[in-house]
Amino acid sequence: MLLVVAMTAGISIGAVAVPVSEVWASIIGHISGSRTEVIDTQDRVVWIFRTPRVLLAAVVGAGLALAGAALQATVRNVLADPYLLGVASGASLGAVSVLVLGSGAVAGLGVSAAAFVGALAATLVVLALGQRAGKFFPARLILAGVAIAAVLQALTSYLQLQANPQALGGLVFWLLGTVAGAEWSDLALPAAAVLLSSVWLLGLGGRLNVLLSGDDAATSVGVNVNRLRLQVVVVSAILTGTAVAVAGGIGFVGLMLPHVARMLVGPDHRRMLPVAALLGASFLVLVDLIARTVEAPSELPLGIFTAAVGAPFFLWLLTSTRRVSLGS
């Protein structure tokens, strides 16, 4: 419900206001096939510009929230977020390399592809460092992630200083996240990745619940803890890598929305994960709406508003909640 309202608002409001009825008329018309071509300006705005953009925001928000929720349980740490394992810094380094040095310097990859490759490469390094004798340890993973992120960030900062002033604006924009300019063709891959990963993570919900009791307890009820950790980390890295590749480094969503979901429906991952995904999607759609209306017609990066709008709301929720935990 929330997501539908948020998405409708996101499509309806903007530089060209479109009435809600026309929004749905346009969308239903195009999906059912009765409109095969764009018929007027409003239709163009709805179907060509805003719908893919809003959908991309929803997909990215859902992906980040899911990845954050699953990783928090996996390393049993309330501070864990999708960028925990160096994913974001890897992606940033990849993207910034392309933006500054040109795609030729990075094996001809585009910005998104370089970001995705960077994200996965960083995750693999962190996984390699976070294990000992083939076993993953939460504290080790977290510390390896922090250290790798620091190294990659240093490299990214250095590259930023090498950038010419024109490139710098776009670079900062990318680092803070945006779904501006999203097209239908941008949507298929991230949507598929998020959909598959969500289904996978939802299937692991019961096991993640047990993991909150501790590794030994989870093992004793038949959970292969090491394999579960590896699965969650890899799926989360794919989710986050995809999100960062298409929308840049959007902070806060993956850290806070899982906690909001827990406050609303409790720690059971079979309930909490879908709620977190829906909240993440709705939240990012609304944030995108704010980011492009507050200083219209110019747009601002999403990262500014996920933090500026989200943090106060989260703090309000935090003070009105009895206790905060992962459920353990």
Next chain:
Amino acid sequence: MILHIADLRLKLDGHIIVSDANLSADPGDVVGVVGPNGSGKSTLLKSIYRALRPAAGRVIHEGVDLWRLDARSSARRISALPQEGAGDLEFTAAEVVLQGRTPYKRMFEQDGLGDWDIAANCLIRVGMFGEAHRSFATLSGGEKQRVLLARALAQRAPVLVLDEPTNHLDIAAQLDLLELVHDAGLTTIMAVHDLNHAAAHCDRVYVMAEGRIVAQGPPREVLTPGLIQDVFRATAVTVDNPITGLPQFLFSPLTREGLRPEAGPSQGAVR
């Protein structure tokens, strides 16, 4: 013989913690594992509930090497109450017990009526049915242990492994829990710190020292003052509990020479 540990060697971080361990349990037996801190009790138990893969040797349940099974199949044979505290789970007691059904669940399978039935039954058995909907975090230490025991029972596994289940519990809660374990009637392997508990509740005990099993047998025969002095570095005298008739140990520190003091005037009660 339902459970059999053969020539087990266990390593942690490259160090050998347990070596040449052999242990066996008959159906329905309560087998105690006793020994001083660091003697390898917990490590030995971990190899049974799959938290630590043996460096050598086998853990065999009804002819099947547990380490050749996957985690789920193994958890249908072995349930456990590990030593690590479950902390403050936000789940209700009933939800915690339902987690014991995990080994029977496929990836998307929800808890069915049968699972709730088993969970309710296990809560009744540990006397926690009335608290089923309370948050686990709000329970007392003794109640938490009983709920965790119910979770293990919900696994419907024929073997139960407990790692010092009475730690941090008050006397009444300790006795309650041991009574419940006994009444469960499962083949039980239990690490016990308190030798009096071992004597009262175990059919057989295995004594561990420095990673090896140094003695085994019925507690009355094994837990002699001589063994307690050698293994636990404490002086013990044994008296019969006037109410239960079970052997009861009275402890005092070793004297400087490491010798047992001669029994005093109460010699008549001392065996």
